[in-house]
Amino acid sequence: MVDFVQNCLDGIMLGSSYALLAIGFTLIFGVMRRLNLSYGPSIMVGAFVGTLVYLEFKANALAIAAATVVGAVIVGIYVERLCFRAIRRGAAVASMVSSFVIWMQLEEIVTVVFPDRTYPFPPLVSAAPVELGPFFFKVENLVMFACAAAMTVWLHWLLQYTRFGLALRAVSENPRAALFMGINVGAVMFLAFVIASAFGGVAAYLIVSADGQITPLFGLWATFKGLIAMMLGGMGSIPGAILGGLLLGVVEAQSIWYLGTEYRDLSAYFLLFLFLVFRPGGLMGQLAVEREQAAMRRV
């Protein structure tokens, strides 16, 4: 029983980083109704910028974190201009395919610039685990959880209580109607992308610094985790992204403990499979789907 609870706690900490990745995905999807596959690779580039700052300048943790986030945001803007802004009137699948192309491009660039593939990444904190009753907490996991929680609360405040949040929600519900209100839809989409990239940058820093190393494969990994967590929660739903991320973390932690490390990804895919079969809308998406149908019947 203690093991099970310990795994749940570990899973929630791990899952909080997935939740951040999923929030980034879902923010972009919710506003644009388009999938950004190069989300993971772009924050991977951010993490390599962090590594570069570390190796070249022996910078402190804060500077490395800042470099990671700034790098992720800049690459995010590059993706937005190329795959989304430039073909906003084109088919949604065009954006997805071109974001896949940019994914390949980013990976290639990183392998050329960083030929050793695996690079060290300094830990944020190096302290002994905290003991609380029968349970252990790694300090970096606690930091990860605290950051994720703080950013989620901030995002909630931004969306619900600010003028920009109102505009963002309006655009995600109906961009045409938002235009009629005088909302600058292009600018809102751009800023949503920047916020998503910044969230991804923070997530990348927290994950990579906990791992202690970075490889170009991190991009693929981050896209997978973020996509799965988003689909578990329901595409376009922020509460869904959080729940999906936490659920994915807990399931992974449990399967690592009871089945073995090699089952970690397998169980994640199995979970996704179950959801796609039995609850294709995801945890929160289903609700949205049903509400939408109810609304359509009334119109």
Added chain:
Amino acid sequence: MLEIDGIAASYGNIQALRGVTLSVEEGGITCLLGPNGAGKTTLMMTIAGILKPRRGTISFLDRNITGMRPSGVVRRGIALVPENRLVFPHMNVHENLIAGAYLRLGKSKAQVRQDVDHVFARFPRLQERTKQLAGTLSGGEQQMLAVARALMARPRLLMMDEPSLGLAPLVVEEIFRIIRDLHADGTTIFLVEQNAHMALQVAHHFYLLEQGQVSFSGKPGQLSEHEVIQRAYLGKQQGRDQSATDRDQPDGTMLRSG
């Protein structure tokens, strides 16, 4: 108040405007009637700044607003109640109204709050549903919300695109009562309608738009309601056969200025 001169624009492949000229008088109700695909919505979108016209000019209160961004058009005092209402379904009624006042939110919160009260006084049914999600309202209530949301922009000119679309007859009556009330309170209204019967009852001046051109301009009564209805639905006084042949000659000479 609003002067449209020789506007040509296209939206998709079909709904094209080919030199539309019309004007909206301050303090009146001006109606634009015409069949599906005549370009009524295209004209609305062009005025609202969503579409850039290829030719022609639009001026509002003697200022040229041709090709202005949508936010600029709203700021000048033109608000649109879009076709199919387009309320924000997962936002509640109050949030929808606040979104209507988006451009004023930064400056005068108190004024916006006051305007919400005004709008609620006009639409008590919306007040009862303040916290209800807009998507769960009935069609008529959604239309009221769309009108109320447009009013939140404090427009000098209110454009309405097919407010009666898809509503039950009794609800349509109510929407037109609202239009009359708004006019009585001094709002200038530019109404696009398919429901010629209702529109002719409120209009001070009306235009017929057929195949992207104004084919009639006048006061209700200058043309028999029968003829208006026929042309508003079928696009041609002779009926379907004629309009089928006209389609082969896209620049047919149909303009009859009133």
